[in-house]
């Protein structure tokens with residue numbers, strides 16, 4: 081059972097007219113599901129409640145078609161159909177004794193309304209913040225009255241849908257924050273100018289929401305504790321303290337965050353646990369209302385410390401609740417070793433960025449609760465007494481082993497190296513990525529306690545070894561290797577001369593301890609994190625680096641994980657010479673030739689080596705050899721030979737984990753290859 085020192089986390093906390101059963105609070109976070117996938121989102125939120133979260137909130141929820149963010153699937157509360165969708169969520173949340181919260185959202189210049197074609201409105205006529213070539217209509221008094229009416233009506237619909245907490249969302253560069261800020265609010269009426277005037281609309285919305293639903297619903301305000309602009313670790317509180325003082329006792333709860341999103345939900349490469357404290361620790365000194373904030377908290381001791389030191393009343397979480405929906409239950413049951421800690425990679429956020437269902441590196445079951453029926457903690461018992469040989473202990477092999485072991489199969493895990501973890505172990509040693517070890521550690525921790533799993537290290541498997549093991553099923557999780565020939569996203573064919581030079585290396589060579597001669601080019605045609613961390617590592621080794629990429633920015637995919645700006649800044653800060661929009665054309669040992677992707681104009685760069693970070697080859701030789709054997713000797717071959725993870729198709733770590741998990745779930749089940757998943761869609765009910 082739980083340790084007494086964690087009791088404080090399980091105290092009930094009153095929020096206006098409602099009471100949360102404990103201090104675990106899933107703050108509003110996107111899922112890439114929104115109004116588009118109502119059953120998937122309801123099941124996802126319900127799972128958090130089952131996992132012990134005392135409060136479970138929606139994502140940003142549009143109050144009116146004038147706030148439309150498609151293609152990003154926000155939630156909406158526009159009509160009866162929406163009420164019905166949300167009721168599906170609140171029912172599942174209530175079933176487990178949790179409170180359901182809804183974050184009412186007015187987008188202002190961040191909503192482009194490409195779906196509804198309504199004119200977006202804001203404090204002034206502002207350019208669309210997402211780059212769509214439209215401007216907003218400057219709100220006149222009638223617009224303000226309309227906005228207040230929409231907000232009130234949405235609050236009433238929220239109540240009807242069963243929500244317990246209704247938000248006024250006054251941050252994150254959406255409409256209300258533009259009214260608050262002196263930078264954006266240049267109005268000369270009673271909604272602009274003085275602080276009191278700029279705060280007026282937020283005050284009115286709080287009061288009117290309370291009036292409309294405050295008898296049974298708590299009213300929360302999401303608010304930035306600081307004005308921003310000071311850079312990391314240098315909070316500039318500015319007027320926000322005064323604003324908080326003016327509104328301090330009005331709402332029932334303060335949900336506090338900060339102005340810099342890339343810090344608020346920064347990747348672990350740059351931002352560590354509890355990073356908001358310096359920005360918001362003053363908030364509780366000016367309000368008696370409960371306060372919640374985030375900080376990627378996964379350690380119960382840090383959580384207790386936050387509460388005991390009077391920083392917060394609730395432990396707010398988005399990512400830790402995604403990586404482990406059962407985090408509160410595990411603390412409650414004293415099962416701390418079972419916690420699946422978030423690694424801070426922000427793959428979850430990429431779902432929102434790409435407008436696709438959320439996925440998580442640590443939790444392969446997220447968004448699969450309804451359509452695949454996956455539960456993060458439960459899995460069907462084994463379907464036979466078959467034995468399984470898993471070859472390769474990277475994230476795919478480890479997750480397959482863990483989940484097969486949980487099902488009760490007899491599993492043999494063979495790994496050619498001395499250590500488990502494959503690419504995760506290697507990559508975690510690169511600059512800034514140490515938290516990624518958690519992917520390996522969680523799984524090895526679980527596997528080591530399973531008596532039905534045998535682990536064989538330093539066991540490079542051949543066809544003969546596989547046959548000698550005599551298992552019923554064989555899973556090939558042998559990963560992938562970085563190519564040295566320059567084939568990547570932009571370069572479809574090998575680059576002249578690369579293969580013939582020993583001065584050409586790959587991330588695999590660097591991770592194995594090899595270092596290129598200085599000065600070197602890091603050539604990025606992969607466009608995610610790897611080239612930038614390799615560049616950082618080489619700089620740490622005193623190797624001069626020129627970073628060349630055909631893309632227009634460093635680490636372009638990092639936009640999806642909210643890290644691109646930080647990555648590029650880091651490379652600039654540490655002295656990497658960055659050349660964008662150029663392809664590598666050839667390398668002659670002393671000189672590289674690069675060409676502008678627009679003009680073709682050629683440049684020569686004198687260098688001694690090149691590190692290519694372009695794409696990977698699946699390590700599927702063993703798989704193919706075993707397939708051949710099975711074709712020739714079907715009676716003597718294992719029943720099934722399956723490749724998973726990077727060996728099947730090189731991808732992100734989340735892809736490997738998912739692949740291993742799916743294999744384990746599907747063994748000894750009947751899978752209809754044409755209908756692997758249920759297809760969620762909106763309910764048809766016109767208002």
Ligand code: ADP
Nearest residue numbers: 472474475476496502503541558559725726736
């Ligand atoms: P994934 O991301 O798909 O899990 P990784 O590259 O992380 O793939 O892991 C693959 C693992 O497989 C590595 O740890 C590697 O040492 C191991 N491996 C590769 N070939 C063999 C083999 N023939 N026998 C045993 N282990 C192997």
Ligand code: SF4
Nearest residue numbers: 422423425426428440
């Ligand atoms: Fe954490 Fe990464 Fe999972 Fe997001 S995807 S919750 S950052 S482990």
